[in-house]
Amino acid sequence: MLAWKAMSSAILVAAVMLLATTVRSAFGFGEALIAVPLLALAMPVATAAPLAVLASITVAAIILIQDWREVHFHSAGRLLLWTLLGIPFGLLLLKLFPERAAKGLLAGTILFFSARSFRSSGNFSLRDDRRLWLFGLAAGVLGGAYGINGPPLAVYGSLRGWSRKTFRATLQGYFLPASLAGMFGFWCAGLWTARVDYFYLRSLPEIIAGVALGGAINRRLEAERFRRAVQLGLGLIGLLLLIQAAFGPAKG
Numbered sequence: 001m002l003a004w005k006a007m008s009s010a011i012l013v014a015a016v017m018l019l020a021t022t023v024r025s026a027f028g029f030g031e032a033l034i035a036v037p038l039l040a041l042a043m044p045v046a047t048a049a050p051l052a053v054l055a056s057i058t059v060a061a062i063i064l065i066q067d068w069r070e071v072h073f074h075s076a077g078r079l080l081l082w083t084l085l086g087i088p089f090g091l092l093l094l095k096l097f098p099e100r101a102a103k104g105l106l107a108g109t110i111l112f113f114s115a116r117s118f119r120s121s122g123n124f125s126l127r128d129d130r131r132l133w134l135f136g137l138a139a140g141v142l143g144g145a146y147g148i149n150g151p152p153l154a155v156y157g158s159l160r161g162w163s164r165k166t167f168r169a170t171l172q173g174y175f176l177p178a179s180l181a182g183m184f185g186f187w188c189a190g191l192w193t194a195r196v197d198y199f200y201l202r203s204l205p206e207i208i209a210g211v212a213l214g215g216a217i218n219r220r221l222e223a224e225r226f227r228r229a230v231q232l233g234l235g236l237i238g239l240l241l242l243i244q245a246a247f248g249p250a251k252g
Helices: 002-027 032-039 045-070 073-096 099-120 132-146 150-160 164-188 194-220 223-247
Strands: none
Touching: 002 032, 002 045, 002 164, 002 194, 002 223, 032 045, 045 164, 045 194, 073 132, 073 150, 073 164, 099 132, 099 150, 099 223, 132 150, 150 164, 150 223, 164 194, 164 223
């Protein structure tokens, strides 16, 4: 019985990691909202979260090795700086503001952007980095409060009109140092354990396969279809957050 349970957990972890890393590799973001909730079905969140971050580091490193020439290093660095500045405000938000209300506001903002982008067909855009600080700060606030820092970055890349390769690579230039910092935090908190390493090494083939599969999907998407796919992905994230805000447990 115990052996069957262990095998079932291993299969679930492998399947989740394949799905999450495929999404991350194809579109540059979004795997955390897939990986952590599904991994939590097979293990404690305290194990699932650092495991997902280790996978994030691996995906980002592989993509950057392949496509480092596509990275907007200046944008990625400034986004990361503003994110770090926003994290304390996110922790304050988590402490003072009701979680349902905060997630509802975030969901509404993301859904509004997604709907407007679909209707405007690219006319709704940013021509330069002058408003970058707003998106980096939002990523820090939401990351510090709920571990959801990807959507503001995806919105920014979409508004800047980055190509699919630049979008994917630049987000990895942001996520790699951010994820390394996250793993350092898990290590300091004693959450980077041998159990995390075990599941990571067991799922490494699926992580690598997911990067390859996602890369193939990314290469096959034309510019407009990629833009639409990103907007649809953001819309689904917004819908998921709205459901959590409406039906999730009340906190705060």
